[in-house]
Amino acid sequence: MALxxxxxDPNxxxxxxxxLYYxxxxxxxxxxxxxxxxxxxxAQLSLPEHETVIEFPRRMMRFFPEVADVDPRV
Incomplete structure (x- = not known):
């Protein structure tokens, strides 16, 4: 895997x-x-035993390439 x-998060x-990694x-x-x-x-989630849930702040959405309009593969 090449991350x-x-x-x-700047805060x-x-x-x-x-x-966040790609x-x-x-x-x-x-x-x-x-x-x-x-x-x-x-309890509000349908979470299988082999999965977990994480929480991250909305302010980090800017790092998604789709939001920043860049290709993460480059």
Missing amino acids: RFLGK SNGGNSPT DDERDTYVFQSWKVLDPERL
């Missing part, structure tokens, strides 16, 4: 996350972010 760094505490082999996005652990919120 390409796209952006990090991140300690510069750790959330962070996987050019799978043509998918990979997020490093806060794991959702709140049982009330998780």
Whole structure:
């Protein structure tokens, strides 16, 4: 897997996350972010055992190539 760094939350505490990557082999996005652990919120989802849910701030949408009008494969 060849991950390409796209952006990090400028308001991140300690510069750790959330962070957005693009996987050019799978043509998918990979997020490093806060794991959702709140049982009330998780109960509202249909979440299979092999999946997880993360949360990231809306302000990070600007890093999506479709929003920035760039091709992530370049």
